[in-house]
Amino acid sequence: MEKGNLEILSGGYYKPLMSAILDRDKIGQVEKMSSYIKKKFGCKETKELWLAERV
Known part of the structure; x- marks a missing residue:
């Protein structure tokens, strides 16, 4: 990542x-x-995902 991004x-x-949810609902x-x-934010695409699983 470049500085300032x-x-x-x-x-x-x-x-x-x-x-706990169906695959189609996950998507x-x-x-x-x-x-x-x-x-x-005017992004062209998102390339990464944060998947926080709660227990």
Whole structure:
């Protein structure tokens, strides 16, 4: 990463418990967050994801 740049990560939009939802819903969660990031920050695409699993 170049100096002065910020890396924005995607993830689940509503902080879902990914292990408890259907695969299609997992994909939808990530797509919704990625779409929000693109609109909010003007990114062309998101390349990375932060997957926080709660126990």
